[in-house]
Amino acid sequence: MLDTISKSFFHALAASGSLKSLASKYGMRHHASFARRFIAGETLDEAIAACREIQSRGLLLTLDQLGESVTSLSEASAATRGYLGIVERVVASGIERNLSLKLTQLGLALDKASTVDNLRRILDVAQRSDFFVRIDMEDSPHVDATLDVFETAWNLGYKNVGVVLQSMLHRSEKDLARVNALGARVRLVKGAYKEPKSVAFQNKHEVDEAFVRMMRTLLAEGTYPAIATHDVKMLDATKAFAAQRGIGKDKYEFQMLYGIRRDLQAGLMAEGYRMRVYVPFGREWFPYFMRRLGERPANVGFVLKGLIADR
Numbered sequence: 192m193l194d195t196i197s198k199s200f201f202h203a204l205a206a207s208g209s210l211k212s213l214a215s216k217y218g219m220r221h222h223a224s225f226a227r228r229f230i231a232g233e234t235l236d237e238a239i240a241a242c243r244e245i246q247s248r249g250l251l252l253t254l255d256q257l258g259e260s261v262t263s264l265s266e267a268s269a270a271t272r273g274y275l276g277i278v279e280r281v282v283a284s285g286i287e288r289n290l291s292l293k294l295t296q297l298g299l300a301l302d303k304a305s306t307v308d309n310l311r312r313i314l315d316v317a318q319r320s321d322f323f324v325r326i327d328m329e330d331s332p333h334v335d336a337t338l339d340v341f342e343t344a345w346n347l348g349y350k351n352v353g354v355v356l357q358s359m360l361h362r363s364e365k366d367l368a369r370v371n372a373l374g375a376r377v378r379l380v381k382g383a384y385k386e387p388k389s390v391a392f393q394n395k396h397e398v399d400e401a402f403v404r405m406m407r408t409l410l411a412e413g414t415y416p417a418i419a420t421h422d423v424k425m426l427d428a429t430k431a432f433a434a435q436r437g438i439g440k441d442k443y444e445f446q447m448l449y450g451i452r453r454d455l456q457a458g459l460m461a462e463g464y465r466m467r468v469y470v471p472f473g474r475e476w477f478p479y480f481m482r483r484l485g486e487r488p489a490n491v492g493f494v495l496k497g498l499i500a501d502r
Protein backbone atom coordinates (compact mmCIF):
# COMPACT_ATOMS: atom_id res chain seq x y z
CA MET A 192 0.00 0.00 0.00
CA LEU A 193 2.75 2.39 1.10
CA ASP A 194 4.65 1.40 -2.02
CA THR A 195 1.72 2.30 -4.26
CA ILE A 196 1.21 5.64 -2.56
CA SER A 197 4.86 6.58 -2.76
CA LYS A 198 5.08 5.47 -6.39
CA SER A 199 2.08 7.65 -7.34
CA PHE A 200 3.48 10.52 -5.31
CA PHE A 201 6.84 10.47 -7.12
CA HIS A 202 5.22 10.02 -10.51
CA ALA A 203 3.12 13.13 -9.83
CA LEU A 204 6.26 15.04 -8.84
CA ALA A 205 8.08 13.77 -11.95
CA ALA A 206 5.30 15.21 -14.11
CA SER A 207 5.33 18.63 -12.44
CA GLY A 208 6.60 21.27 -14.85
CA SER A 209 7.08 23.93 -12.20
CA LEU A 210 9.11 21.69 -9.88
CA LYS A 211 11.18 20.60 -12.87
CA SER A 212 12.11 24.18 -13.80
CA LEU A 213 12.75 25.08 -10.19
CA ALA A 214 15.13 22.12 -9.83
CA SER A 215 16.94 23.02 -13.07
CA LYS A 216 17.31 26.62 -11.92
CA TYR A 217 18.65 25.65 -8.52
CA GLY A 218 21.11 23.19 -9.96
CA MET A 219 22.25 19.90 -8.56
CA ARG A 220 25.72 20.84 -7.44
CA HIS A 221 24.99 22.52 -4.12
CA HIS A 222 21.35 21.91 -3.46
CA ALA A 223 20.77 18.32 -4.42
CA SER A 224 24.04 16.50 -4.28
CA PHE A 225 22.11 13.34 -3.29
CA ALA A 226 20.79 13.25 -6.87
CA ARG A 227 24.35 12.58 -7.95
CA ARG A 228 24.04 8.97 -6.94
CA PHE A 229 21.81 8.49 -10.00
CA ILE A 230 22.94 11.30 -12.31
CA ALA A 231 26.46 11.66 -13.66
CA GLY A 232 26.47 15.46 -13.40
CA GLU A 233 24.94 18.53 -14.98
CA THR A 234 27.59 19.05 -17.65
CA LEU A 235 28.90 16.92 -20.48
CA ASP A 236 32.40 17.19 -19.02
CA GLU A 237 31.21 15.59 -15.79
CA ALA A 238 29.38 12.89 -17.74
CA ILE A 239 32.44 12.10 -19.86
CA ALA A 240 34.55 11.79 -16.69
CA ALA A 241 31.95 9.36 -15.27
CA CYS A 242 31.99 7.42 -18.55
CA ARG A 243 35.77 7.11 -18.42
CA GLU A 244 35.55 5.69 -14.91
CA ILE A 245 32.85 3.22 -16.03
CA GLN A 246 34.93 2.14 -19.02
CA SER A 247 37.99 1.70 -16.82
CA ARG A 248 35.99 -0.95 -14.91
CA GLY A 249 35.40 -2.81 -18.19
CA LEU A 250 31.73 -1.86 -18.52
CA LEU A 251 29.94 -0.63 -21.64
CA LEU A 252 27.92 2.58 -21.57
CA THR A 253 25.16 4.61 -23.16
CA LEU A 254 25.03 8.36 -22.60
CA ASP A 255 21.71 10.14 -22.09
CA GLN A 256 21.22 13.90 -22.01
CA LEU A 257 18.29 14.32 -19.64
CA GLY A 258 15.31 16.21 -20.96
CA GLU A 259 11.81 15.38 -22.08
CA SER A 260 8.55 16.97 -23.18
CA VAL A 261 9.72 20.22 -24.76
CA THR A 262 6.91 22.71 -25.30
CA SER A 263 7.98 24.36 -28.56
CA LEU A 264 9.59 23.31 -31.82
CA SER A 265 12.42 25.78 -31.24
CA GLU A 266 13.24 23.97 -27.97
CA ALA A 267 13.16 20.68 -29.94
CA SER A 268 15.62 22.14 -32.48
CA ALA A 269 17.86 23.35 -29.66
CA ALA A 270 17.83 19.84 -28.13
CA THR A 271 18.71 18.39 -31.54
CA ARG A 272 21.63 20.79 -31.91
CA GLY A 273 22.65 19.80 -28.40
CA TYR A 274 22.85 16.17 -29.48
CA LEU A 275 24.93 17.08 -32.54
CA GLY A 276 27.37 18.80 -30.18
CA ILE A 277 27.41 15.74 -27.91
CA VAL A 278 28.30 13.48 -30.85
CA GLU A 279 31.28 15.70 -31.66
CA ARG A 280 32.45 15.85 -28.05
CA VAL A 281 32.07 12.09 -27.54
CA VAL A 282 34.15 11.41 -30.66
CA ALA A 283 36.85 13.81 -29.44
CA SER A 284 36.85 12.25 -25.95
CA GLY A 285 37.34 8.69 -27.19
CA ILE A 286 34.62 7.19 -24.96
CA GLU A 287 32.24 4.59 -26.38
CA ARG A 288 29.85 5.91 -29.04
CA ASN A 289 26.41 5.02 -27.77
CA LEU A 290 23.55 7.46 -27.05
CA SER A 291 20.05 7.15 -25.60
CA LEU A 292 17.42 9.81 -26.21
CA LYS A 293 13.74 10.56 -25.74
CA LEU A 294 11.60 11.61 -28.69
CA THR A 295 9.49 14.08 -26.70
CA GLN A 296 12.77 15.98 -26.32
CA LEU A 297 12.84 16.22 -30.13
CA GLY A 298 9.23 17.43 -30.35
CA LEU A 299 7.15 14.22 -30.47
CA ALA A 300 4.26 15.69 -28.49
CA LEU A 301 4.11 18.67 -30.88
CA ASP A 302 4.69 17.41 -34.41
CA LYS A 303 5.68 13.98 -35.70
CA ALA A 304 7.19 15.16 -38.99
CA SER A 305 9.53 17.62 -37.23
CA THR A 306 10.51 14.87 -34.83
CA VAL A 307 11.49 12.62 -37.74
CA ASP A 308 13.54 15.50 -39.22
CA ASN A 309 15.28 16.13 -35.90
CA LEU A 310 15.99 12.45 -35.36
CA ARG A 311 17.39 12.14 -38.90
CA ARG A 312 19.78 15.02 -38.27
CA ILE A 313 21.11 13.18 -35.24
CA LEU A 314 21.18 9.74 -36.92
CA ASP A 315 23.04 11.15 -39.96
CA VAL A 316 26.00 12.42 -37.96
CA ALA A 317 25.80 9.47 -35.57
CA GLN A 318 25.94 7.00 -38.46
CA ARG A 319 28.95 8.73 -40.00
CA SER A 320 30.80 8.39 -36.67
CA ASP A 321 29.68 4.84 -35.97
CA PHE A 322 27.34 5.57 -33.05
CA PHE A 323 24.44 3.44 -31.91
CA VAL A 324 21.37 5.47 -30.89
CA ARG A 325 18.69 4.02 -28.62
CA ILE A 326 15.25 5.61 -28.53
CA ASP A 327 13.96 5.38 -24.94
CA MET A 328 10.29 4.55 -24.46
CA GLU A 329 8.11 7.08 -22.63
CA ASP A 330 4.62 6.80 -21.14
CA SER A 331 1.81 4.98 -22.95
CA PRO A 332 0.27 7.98 -24.81
CA HIS A 333 3.61 8.28 -26.68
CA VAL A 334 4.18 4.62 -27.54
CA ASP A 335 2.42 4.55 -30.94
CA ALA A 336 4.14 7.72 -32.15
CA THR A 337 7.54 6.57 -30.83
CA LEU A 338 7.29 3.26 -32.69
CA ASP A 339 6.08 5.02 -35.85
CA VAL A 340 8.98 7.49 -35.84
CA PHE A 341 11.42 4.68 -35.08
CA GLU A 342 10.05 2.54 -37.93
CA THR A 343 10.13 5.49 -40.33
CA ALA A 344 13.80 6.05 -39.56
CA TRP A 345 14.53 2.34 -39.91
CA ASN A 346 12.77 2.17 -43.28
CA LEU A 347 14.70 5.25 -44.44
CA GLY A 348 17.82 3.12 -44.02
CA TYR A 349 19.07 4.09 -40.55
CA LYS A 350 20.17 0.83 -39.00
CA ASN A 351 22.22 2.42 -36.19
CA VAL A 352 19.05 2.86 -34.15
CA GLY A 353 17.08 0.71 -31.71
CA VAL A 354 14.06 1.08 -29.46
CA VAL A 355 12.78 0.15 -25.99
CA LEU A 356 9.74 -1.96 -25.04
CA GLN A 357 8.10 -2.11 -21.59
CA SER A 358 6.83 -5.45 -20.27
CA MET A 359 4.22 -3.71 -18.11
CA LEU A 360 2.14 -2.66 -21.15
CA HIS A 361 -0.44 -5.15 -22.46
CA ARG A 362 0.44 -4.21 -26.03
CA SER A 363 4.20 -4.82 -25.82
CA GLU A 364 4.30 -8.46 -26.96
CA LYS A 365 2.60 -7.42 -30.22
CA ASP A 366 5.02 -4.51 -30.56
CA LEU A 367 7.87 -6.94 -30.01
CA ALA A 368 6.74 -9.05 -32.98
CA ARG A 369 6.63 -5.86 -35.10
CA VAL A 370 10.16 -4.76 -34.14
CA ASN A 371 11.59 -8.29 -34.44
CA ALA A 372 10.12 -8.53 -37.94
CA LEU A 373 12.18 -5.45 -38.89
CA GLY A 374 15.33 -7.07 -37.47
CA ALA A 375 15.89 -4.09 -35.16
CA ARG A 376 17.44 -4.07 -31.70
CA VAL A 377 15.21 -3.92 -28.62
CA ARG A 378 16.03 -2.95 -25.05
CA LEU A 379 13.57 -4.74 -22.78
CA VAL A 380 12.55 -2.95 -19.55
CA LYS A 381 9.69 -3.32 -17.07
CA GLY A 382 8.48 0.28 -17.55
CA ALA A 383 9.09 3.33 -15.38
CA TYR A 384 5.79 5.23 -15.72
CA LYS A 385 2.56 5.13 -13.76
CA GLU A 386 0.05 3.61 -16.17
CA PRO A 387 -3.69 2.92 -15.86
CA LYS A 388 -4.96 -0.65 -15.65
CA SER A 389 -6.65 -0.28 -19.04
CA VAL A 390 -3.20 -0.42 -20.67
CA ALA A 391 -0.80 -1.96 -18.15
CA PHE A 392 -0.36 -4.81 -15.69
CA GLN A 393 -0.71 -3.43 -12.17
CA ASN A 394 1.03 -6.07 -10.12
CA LYS A 395 4.71 -6.93 -10.15
CA HIS A 396 4.09 -10.61 -10.68
CA GLU A 397 2.36 -10.01 -14.04
CA VAL A 398 4.96 -7.46 -15.16
CA ASP A 399 7.71 -9.96 -14.32
CA GLU A 400 5.97 -12.83 -16.13
CA ALA A 401 5.60 -10.69 -19.25
CA PHE A 402 9.25 -9.64 -18.92
CA VAL A 403 10.37 -13.30 -18.91
CA ARG A 404 8.16 -14.15 -21.92
CA MET A 405 9.50 -11.18 -23.87
CA MET A 406 13.09 -11.91 -22.83
CA ARG A 407 12.73 -15.46 -24.22
CA THR A 408 11.26 -14.24 -27.51
CA LEU A 409 14.02 -11.67 -27.82
CA LEU A 410 16.83 -14.09 -27.09
CA ALA A 411 15.37 -16.72 -29.42
CA GLU A 412 14.28 -14.47 -32.31
CA GLY A 413 15.56 -10.94 -31.76
CA THR A 414 18.63 -9.03 -32.90
CA TYR A 415 21.27 -8.49 -30.20
CA PRO A 416 18.71 -7.68 -27.46
CA ALA A 417 19.45 -5.68 -24.32
CA ILE A 418 17.94 -7.05 -21.12
CA ALA A 419 17.71 -3.99 -18.88
CA THR A 420 16.89 -4.75 -15.26
CA HIS A 421 18.32 -4.82 -11.73
CA ASP A 422 16.05 -7.68 -10.74
CA VAL A 423 18.10 -10.75 -9.82
CA LYS A 424 15.20 -13.06 -10.75
CA MET A 425 15.05 -11.57 -14.26
CA LEU A 426 18.83 -11.80 -14.61
CA ASP A 427 18.84 -15.45 -13.50
CA ALA A 428 15.95 -16.32 -15.84
CA THR A 429 17.86 -14.74 -18.74
CA LYS A 430 21.11 -16.55 -17.98
CA ALA A 431 19.25 -19.87 -17.58
CA PHE A 432 17.34 -19.49 -20.85
CA ALA A 433 20.47 -18.49 -22.78
CA ALA A 434 22.41 -21.44 -21.35
CA GLN A 435 19.59 -23.88 -22.10
CA ARG A 436 19.39 -22.68 -25.73
CA GLY A 437 23.16 -22.45 -26.19
CA ILE A 438 22.91 -18.69 -26.88
CA GLY A 439 26.40 -17.17 -26.53
CA LYS A 440 27.19 -14.32 -24.13
CA ASP A 441 28.10 -12.16 -27.13
CA LYS A 442 24.59 -12.45 -28.61
CA TYR A 443 22.88 -10.14 -26.11
CA GLU A 444 23.75 -7.73 -23.29
CA PHE A 445 22.54 -6.71 -19.87
CA GLN A 446 21.95 -3.06 -19.03
CA MET A 447 21.54 -1.20 -15.73
CA LEU A 448 21.16 2.39 -14.63
CA TYR A 449 24.03 4.53 -13.36
CA GLY A 450 24.39 4.23 -9.58
CA ILE A 451 22.04 1.27 -9.17
CA ARG A 452 23.23 -2.20 -8.13
CA ARG A 453 26.88 -1.65 -8.95
CA ASP A 454 27.54 -4.97 -7.22
CA LEU A 455 25.42 -6.80 -9.79
CA GLN A 456 27.01 -4.84 -12.63
CA ALA A 457 30.49 -5.94 -11.54
CA GLY A 458 29.35 -9.51 -10.89
CA LEU A 459 27.85 -9.98 -14.35
CA MET A 460 30.95 -8.56 -15.96
CA ALA A 461 33.17 -10.90 -13.94
CA GLU A 462 31.04 -13.81 -15.18
CA GLY A 463 31.82 -12.76 -18.76
CA TYR A 464 28.49 -11.11 -19.65
CA ARG A 465 28.27 -7.83 -21.53
CA MET A 466 27.09 -5.16 -19.15
CA ARG A 467 26.10 -1.65 -20.28
CA VAL A 468 25.52 1.26 -17.88
CA TYR A 469 22.97 3.95 -18.77
CA VAL A 470 24.62 7.27 -17.89
CA PRO A 471 22.20 10.22 -17.56
CA PHE A 472 23.45 13.79 -17.24
CA GLY A 473 22.19 17.35 -17.62
CA ARG A 474 20.27 20.10 -15.89
CA GLU A 475 16.88 18.50 -16.54
CA TRP A 476 17.47 15.81 -13.93
CA PHE A 477 14.33 16.22 -11.85
CA PRO A 478 11.77 13.90 -13.55
CA TYR A 479 14.36 11.15 -14.01
CA PHE A 480 15.39 11.44 -10.37
CA MET A 481 11.77 11.30 -9.17
CA ARG A 482 11.15 8.12 -11.20
CA ARG A 483 14.17 6.49 -9.54
CA LEU A 484 12.88 7.46 -6.08
CA GLY A 485 9.43 6.08 -6.91
CA GLU A 486 10.91 2.73 -7.90
CA ARG A 487 12.31 2.09 -4.47
CA PRO A 488 10.90 3.73 -1.33
CA ALA A 489 14.20 2.95 0.47
CA ASN A 490 15.81 5.60 -1.74
CA VAL A 491 13.77 8.24 0.05
CA GLY A 492 15.66 7.50 3.27
CA PHE A 493 18.86 7.89 1.34
CA VAL A 494 17.74 11.30 0.07
CA LEU A 495 16.68 12.45 3.51
CA LYS A 496 20.11 11.49 4.85
CA GLY A 497 21.66 13.47 1.99
CA LEU A 498 19.50 16.49 2.80
CA ILE A 499 20.61 16.43 6.42
CA ALA A 500 24.26 16.02 5.39
CA ASP A 501 23.89 18.94 2.96
CA ARG A 502 22.83 21.36 5.64
Ligand code: FDA
Binds near residue numbers: 383420421
Ligand atom coordinates in the same frame (compact mmCIF):
# COMPACT_ATOMS: atom_id res chain seq x y z
P1 FDA B 1 12.31 -3.81 -10.06
O1 FDA B 1 11.71 -2.46 -10.05
O2 FDA B 1 11.44 -4.99 -9.75
O3 FDA B 1 13.57 -3.79 -9.09
C1 FDA B 1 14.35 -4.93 -8.83
C2 FDA B 1 15.46 -4.55 -7.86
O4 FDA B 1 16.33 -3.63 -8.49
C3 FDA B 1 15.00 -3.83 -6.61
O5 FDA B 1 14.62 -4.74 -5.62
C4 FDA B 1 16.25 -3.06 -6.24
O6 FDA B 1 17.21 -3.89 -5.64
C5 FDA B 1 16.79 -2.65 -7.59
N1 FDA B 1 16.29 -1.32 -8.01
C6 FDA B 1 15.38 -1.07 -8.98
N2 FDA B 1 15.19 0.26 -9.13
C7 FDA B 1 15.97 0.84 -8.21
C8 FDA B 1 16.21 2.19 -7.84
N3 FDA B 1 15.60 3.20 -8.45
N4 FDA B 1 17.09 2.44 -6.84
C9 FDA B 1 17.74 1.44 -6.21
N5 FDA B 1 17.54 0.13 -6.52
C10 FDA B 1 16.68 -0.16 -7.48
N6 FDA B 1 11.92 2.57 -18.44
C11 FDA B 1 11.10 3.06 -19.40
O7 FDA B 1 9.90 3.15 -19.19
N7 FDA B 1 11.63 3.48 -20.61
C12 FDA B 1 12.96 3.37 -20.89
O8 FDA B 1 13.38 3.74 -22.00
C13 FDA B 1 13.83 2.84 -19.90
N8 FDA B 1 15.16 2.72 -20.11
C14 FDA B 1 15.94 2.03 -19.20
C15 FDA B 1 17.28 1.75 -19.48
C16 FDA B 1 18.02 0.95 -18.63
C17 FDA B 1 19.43 0.62 -18.97
C18 FDA B 1 17.41 0.44 -17.44
C19 FDA B 1 18.16 -0.49 -16.50
C20 FDA B 1 16.12 0.75 -17.13
C21 FDA B 1 15.36 1.56 -17.98
N9 FDA B 1 14.05 1.89 -17.67
C22 FDA B 1 13.26 2.44 -18.67
C23 FDA B 1 13.54 1.74 -16.29
C24 FDA B 1 12.78 0.44 -16.09
O9 FDA B 1 11.56 0.45 -16.79
C25 FDA B 1 12.48 0.18 -14.60
O10 FDA B 1 11.67 1.21 -14.11
C26 FDA B 1 13.72 0.09 -13.72
O11 FDA B 1 14.74 -0.60 -14.36
C27 FDA B 1 13.40 -0.67 -12.42
O12 FDA B 1 12.94 -1.96 -12.72
P2 FDA B 1 13.80 -3.30 -12.51
O13 FDA B 1 13.72 -4.09 -13.78
O14 FDA B 1 15.16 -2.99 -12.05
O15 FDA B 1 12.97 -4.15 -11.47
